[in-house]
Amino acid sequence: MIQGFVQALRVQSKIVFIIVRNMRGLTQIVVMAENSEFEIAKSLTLESVIRARGEMKDTSQAPGGKEMHPTKIEILSKAEPELPIPVVSIKGGEETDAPLRFDYRWLDLRKPEKALIFKVWTEFEKGWRKYWDKEGFTQLYPPAFMSTPSETGADVFEVNYFDKKAYLAQSPQFYKQMAIASGFEKVFMVGPVFRAEQSFTTRHVTEFTGWDFEIAYVNSHEDVMNAEEGMIISGFEQLAKSFPELNLEVPKKSFPRITMVEAKKILKSLGVESGEEHDLSPEEERAISEYVKKEFNHDFVFITEYHKSKSAFYHMRLEEGSDRSRRADLLYKGIEVTTLAQREHRVEILEKQAKEKGMNLKPLKDYVNFFRYGCPPHGGGGVGPARFIMRILDLPNVREATYLPRDVKRLNP
């Protein structure tokens, strides 16, 4: 029995060829004029869903060497004859524009190369979970509703919450830290995060999947980087095993680590114009990644020791009084995929740093309280898996690595 979509129909006067597509691939069905199903076969339309029963026969004439001679063909769902976007776009030039494809995402995803994106994602995540499992991480599920913004610096979505205002989480930052205060020691979270930024780029969307992890008793952000390297390597190992045809190289320990100050020096020597003193522009991120690839033959690089002006109030300083923090961003092939840091778990310093940032301590009360009754020193990071997948598969846009992208302009389907 074969069930699937009609990918191709070749109707001749006395013989019909049907190519059926399903998750296992393509199968040819041959219907001769004397077959009782001949009229049904002739009446099919592209992308209709059918079920065929019959005998599989070996033949050199069929693509793949096998074909079905059906005794019964059922039309489970007939597709309207004219598709709004082509599913098979071998003929007639270039691919349909992305916005239109996203309007008809369920047709777009019928293309095996699009479905592959999400199979790769699944395997990649499996690899990360293998690491988390091996290292004894606990998975927790944070809420998306918050009474106060989670203070990553990004704008938040405000939603009505009965007689109050609520905010959609920009990250599970506060809640994963709370898990450390709860004694879990190692936690990870997988879920949607929301950013109300009017960004028009190939790497920003308003809702995306975040992978977050937090680890207790770290000595510095170096420990957090070491842990993330383990997760990434485990992810790539899983991919290399499941998709050998992608010829992926598993990244090697240790990933290059460059401080922001050094990075700026390198960029200057490369003649790349510096925009901001304490941050990297997209152009600088690409340039430093190229440099690292050339010098160290590595696709990853940690940019470390951010200036306090570019660090969150909860990032621990390098040492007390330092204007550098224990924060690092991970760049993968020129794009930022992680921000990580050791957190400040000492209440007095935390409050001091929040005040320095001009923040109101009142809405932070619940958060700061996490650290009042004993909390291990800890650190962690947030990862954008869609950006990983985008670079792994060399996709032109994160939206392609997002099942149903949500951006400034798109809220459908």
Added chain:
RNA sequence: GCGGUCGUAGCGUAGUCCGGUUAACGCGCCUCCCUGUCACGGAGGAGACCGUGGGUUCAAAUCCCAUCGACCGCGCCA
């Protein structure tokens, strides 16, 4: 938000610079023909008021103004 590019049949494009009669091509769709296709082939056909509004002109897809939308880059952010 700023800058750039682009809106022409269901899809992808040409035509726009240099205005001129039925807006072209490929795919898809419809009808007919074809016993082994595999980008099947052959014959015929339908389908576009050229994003929208205004202007210039004897004449506008084409020139001018406005407007809407989309994408890319930057900014913001991750």
